[in-house]
Amino acid sequence: MSSVDVDHDIPELEQQPFLQDERSEQYTGDGSVDYRERPAIKHNTGNWRACPFILGNECCERLAFFGIATNLVTYLTTKLHEGNVTAARNVSIWQGTCYLTPLVGAILADGYLGRYWTIAVFSMIYFVGMSILTLSASVPSLKPAECLGSVCPPASPMQYYVLYFGLYVIALGTGGVKACVPSFGADQFDDTDNKEKAKKASFFNWYYFSIDLGAIVSCSFIVWVQDNAGWGLGFGIPALFMGLSVGSFFLGTPLYRFQKPRGSPITRICQVVLASVRKHNLVVPEDSSLLYETPDKKSGVESSRKLMHHDDLRWRN
Structure with missing residues (x-):
């Protein structure tokens, strides 16, 4: 790659964080959409x-x-x-x-x-x-x-x-x-x-x-x-x-801002209880971040967020 190409690419890389910040300020961060099922714009909806x-x-x-x-x-x-x-x-x-x-x-x-x-x-x-x-x-x-x-x-x-x-x-x-x-x-x-x-x-x-x-x-x-x-x-x-x-x-x-349906809550409750019973003898890690099914901040359920971990009801771990 020539020095010209390198110089040309650097501004684009530097601009990406600014573009992401601008997008985060323009759209909602909770996964909501507008009535046309597009990402909801903060200043026009809700x-x-x-x-x-x-x-x-x-x-x-x-x-x-x-x-x-x-x-x-x-x-x-x-x-x-x-x-x-x-x-x-x-x-x-x-x-x-x-x-x-x-x-x-x-x-x-x-x-x-x-x-x-x-x-x-x-x-x-x-x-x-x-x-x-x-x-x-x-x-x-x-x-x-x-x-x-x-x-x-x-x-x-x-x-x-x-x-x-x-x-x-x-x-x-x-x-x-x-x-x-x-x-x-x-x-x-x-x-x-x-x-x-x-x-x-x-x-x-x-x-x-x-x-x-x-x-x-x-x-x-x-x-x-x-x-x-x-x-x-x-x-x-x-x-x-x-x-x-x-x-x-x-x-x-x-x-309006719309949240998409996330599946039956009864099904998810039953899954948690069943998994807790089946794995009650499993040794859980000390690091609570390792308890989640995915490493990032998003949940495995679409358009949903992770529940924050706390010391109450530890059997759910």
């Missing part, structure tokens, strides 16, 4: 610019949920003429289902659909359930007749089926939303950037504020509407807000 759409979705969803749950026992006793014990039992079973379905939503989001599509699909399911519930309280043939004196005609089987079908479609919908909205909001902040990492804590403050805001509006205004203006309107307003939450969420799509 951060606070994307959060209003996510928080708006959560506020409207909580308003819809509490707009039903707060006064549902009253609706079942006064309009479907159920007894107090039966109505309370049915509402408790429904609410318990609403808090179990997030397990399904979390598994689908982490292993298959991703958080964005899980929220999108289950929000639309939620809206369908709200619409069915509103129809059951508005269409005369889908609700029992009013009481005549002390005589209250019972609800027909079809009226029961429509009402409870709508309620359990809502329970399914809330599973995908409740499980993914906080983590999807956290995905908008890059953990490898100290400035963005500090902002993540503020996001959760606003997240819980949006929950409380939706609950306050439901427990005051929506309940008043149901008691004074009718149940059709009282269920219709939460259904309208749920529709707005779907629109709000889709509106922010170009601004």
